[in-house]
Amino acid sequence: MPESDEAKRGRAIVVTSGKGGVGKTTTTANLGTALARRGARVALIDADVGLRNLDIVLGLESRVRHHLLDVLEERSSLDDALVADKHTDGLFLLAAAQAREKDDVETTKMQALVSSLRERFDYVLIDSPAGIELGFKNAVAGASEAIVVCTPEVAAVRDVDRVVGLLGNRFRPQLIINRLRPQLVRKGKMLSVDDVNGILRLPLLGVIADEPEIIVTTNRGEPLALRTQNTTGAAYHAIAARVAGEDVAAPVPPESKASILERIGSLFGGLRR
Amino acid sequence: MIEFLKRLFGQQGSSATAKERLRLVLMTDHLELAPEMIEAMKRDLVELISRYVEVDRERIEVNFERQDRTLAMLANIPILGVNRPNGNGAVTHEAPKPQPEPVATVAAPPSDSKPPVRKRKRRKKSQRARTQLPSTA
Ligand SMILES: Nc1ncnc2c1ncn2[C@@H]1O[C@H](COP(=O)(O)OP(=O)(O)OP(=O)(O)O)[C@@H](O)[C@H]1O
Ligand SMILES: [Mg+2]
Numbered sequence: 129m130p131e132s133d134e135a136k137r138g139r140a141i142v143v144t145s146g147k148g149g150v151g152k153t154t155t156t157a158n159l160g161t162a163l164a165r166r167g168a169r170v171a172l173i174d175a176d177v178g179l180r181n182l183d184i185v186l187g188l189e190s191r192v193r194h195h196l197l198d199v200l201e202e203r204s205s206l207d208d209a210l211v212a213d214k215h216t217d218g219l220f221l222l223a224a225a226q227a228r229e230k231d232d233v234e235t236t237k238m239q240a241l242v243s244s245l246r247e248r249f250d251y252v253l254i255d256s257p258a259g260i261e262l263g264f265k266n267a268v269a270g271a272s273e274a275i276v277v278c279t280p281e282v283a284a285v286r287d288v289d290r291v292v293g294l295l296g297n298r299f300r301p302q303l304i305i306n307r308l309r310p311q312l313v314r315k316g317k318m319l320s321v322d323d324v325n326g327i328l329r330l331p332l333l334g335v336i337a338d339e340p341e342i343i344v345t346t347n348r349g350e351p352l353a354l355r356t357q358n359t360t361g362a363a364y365h366a367i368a369a370r371v372a373g374e375d376v377a378a379p380v381p382p383e384s385k386a387s388i389l390e391r392i393g394s395l396f397g398g399l400r401r
Numbered sequence: 402m403i404e405f406l407k408r409l410f411g412q413q414g415s416s417a418t419a420k421e422r423l424r425l426v427l428m429t430d431h432l433e434l435a436p437e438m439i440e441a442m443k444r445d446l447v448e449l450i451s452r453y454v455e456v457d458r459e460r461i462e463v464n465f466e467r468q469d470r471t472l473a474m475l476a477n478i479p480i481l482g483v484n485r486p487n488g489n490g491a492v493t494h495e496a497p498k499p500q501p502e503p504v505a506t507v508a509a510p511p512s513d514s515k516p517p518v519r520k521r522k523r524r525k526k527s528q529r530a531r532t533q534l535p536s537t538a
Contacts, residue, residue, distance in 0.1 A: 282423045289427055293434065316414020323420050327427060 138169075140242045140252040141371070142271035144301075146287030148258030150279045151306035154342060154351075156255040157185040158361075159275075161353040162368035164219035168250040171210065173242070174224035175267035176257040177233055183223045187214055187349020197225040200237045206244065215354055220249075230263030242270025251371075260294060274301035275333065275371075280308055280319035285327060292328065303330040304367065307338040310381050321380065334367040336360060337381035421470065428472045432465055439463060446476060455482040 143156045156172055164170040174182035177196065183189040191211045194204035199222065206222075213219035222245075225232070245252045256267035268274070274295050278288040288303075295301055305324055312318035321335055339360040345352045353364040363379035370376060432439065443463050450456055457479040464475045 282419050282426070285423055286426055286430065289430065313416070316416050319416050319419050319423075323416065323423075327423060 137246040138249045138251055139273055140246055140254065140271045141273045141275055142175075142254040142256050142268050143275050143277060144256035144264060144267065144291055144295075145258065145277045145284070146260060146291040147279075147284045150284050151277050151336070152258075153181045153185055153255050154346070155275070155277050155304055155306065155336075156253050157182060157351045158353040158364040159368055159371070160219055160251070160253050161186075161213075161216050161351045162364045163251050163253075163371065164213070164216045165353070165365070166368060166372060167218070168372070169218045169220075169248070170251045170253065171220045171222060171245050171249040173222045173245075173252065173254045175233075175238075175254050175263065177224045177228055177230045177263060178226065179257065180224040180226045182255050183211070183221060184349065185346055186221060186351065188221055188223075189349075192221075192223040195223045195225040196241075197228050197232060200233060200241060206241075215350060230257060230261070230266070233263070233266045235262075235266050235269045238266045239270040246272075260291060264291075268295065268298075272299070274299055275304055276301045276330065277304050277306050278324060278328070279306050280313075280321075280324055282319075285319070285324055288328060292330065301330060302333045302371075303328060304333050305335045308335050308381055309338045310383055314383070332378050333370050334363055334379040335381060336363055336367075336379075425467060425470075425472060429465065429467070432472075443476075447478070450478060454480045454484070457481050 143152050143159070145152050153174075153176070160170045160172045172182060172186075173196065174180055175196070176182075180195075183192050188211050191214075193211075194209035196209075198204035199206055199209045209222055210220040211223065213221065242252055242254070252270075254267050254271055257263040276288050276291060278284050292301055303325060305321055308321065309318055313320045321332070325332055337360055339352065339358075341355075341358060341360065342352055345355075351364075352358060352361045353368075355361040356365060359382065363381070366376055366379040370378065443461060446463075447456060447458055447461060460479050462477040464477075466473050466475055
């Protein structure tokens with residue numbers, strides 16, 4: 129394919145992590161929302177076949193009629209399977225099959241699907257399952273770029289390191305650090321951004337705080353990125369701007385302002401030891 | 402000031418422990434994922450040491466071991482023969498004489514100032530360089 133055509137196609141970005149439960153699905157939903165709110169056309173693919181989640185996080189579970197495997201196995205057209213988001217124009221979801229297994233996906237068909245979505249969308253975000261087996265490989269197969277999500281924990285960093293090794297020759301992933309707790313970092317009880325990225329050494333897209341509101345937004349099926357007045361919601365928009373190539377700083381949770389009292393408290397905490 | 406006081410009272414957060422564990426675990430992971438690199442290193446090591454002494458290529462062992470805060474490479478390289486020094490310090494290559502086996506041991510990186518390769522002449526087989534851990538026999 130000539131280069132000019134390649135440039136016109138959308139970007140296919142896989143969101144992955146190795147370790148489970150670190151926030152891939154949450155990140156995909158919020159980043160997709162933020163990108164679409166910038167005016168881009170965005171398709172989200174839930175590649176976690178057998179453990180469908182992305183529809184829930186987006187509040188779209190009642191609208192899903194067909195899923196990824198229906199499309200791959202030609203029981204449904206792509207247009208019938210793409211669900212328009214409730215809250216954000218230009219955002220669409222292709223849900224995972226719940227009653228099937230990751231191994232049911234044919235890698236070449238997945239590649240072809242992502243490729244055809246790239247003709248129609250500016251961004252195709254692929255929510256990868258945890259692990260490094262076939263489900264992960266299928267999620268990665270059609271992607272042109274990768275975002276790795278990592279929490280500030282030893283096991284998560286180790287797994288991301290492994291995943292980066294596996295992705296290595298194809299593309300250099302960008303990093304989102306999720307669930308950082310600035311208070312704990314300040315007290316020396318949690319790995320800091322520098323600790324994590326001093327080891328991973330990846331281009332940092334941004335840092336998302338451990339955010340109690342995410343529980344609320346997931347309960348409601350309304351991604352936090354819909355609320356730009358929320359600091360974490362705004363952080364997703366800054367990450368989206370960076371993904372889009374804008375020259376803005378990587379968002380980092382505000383050093384939660386420790387009051388004088390808290391500082392004295394932690395000092396005495398130190399003394400008591 | 403508070404940082405200073407914290408340090409004064411020895412507050413060492415668990416994040417320091419996490420960082421240290423992470424560093425070591427990743428070194429081990431990376432070695433495990435690069436067996437060809439270890440083979441290449443073994444070959445180079447043997448070639449280097451063979452310039453000075455004749456070694457038993459079949460019985461070379463290279464192991465990696467977690468020590469307190471470092472990862473150590475322990476190489477056990479049986480020596481078959483040592484050339485006679487020719488007086489002015491230069492080493493010439495002669496046919497190795499059959500003789501009792503000394504053992505050269507390389508241990509890295511416990512960073513004491515000893516030279517990394519220790520050659521022992523006419524010592525008992527069991528003699529080991531001091532830097533080697535007892536568990537790598
Ligand atoms: N920044 C955050 N702050 C607080 N909670 C979060 C944050 N990010 C994710 N979570 C919560 O962590 C849990 C796991 O998140 P999510 O499902 O996005 O992870 P995942 O990586 O997709 O998991 P899996 O590997 O199972 O697919 C969810 O309950 C989610 O609400
Ligand atoms: Mg998920």
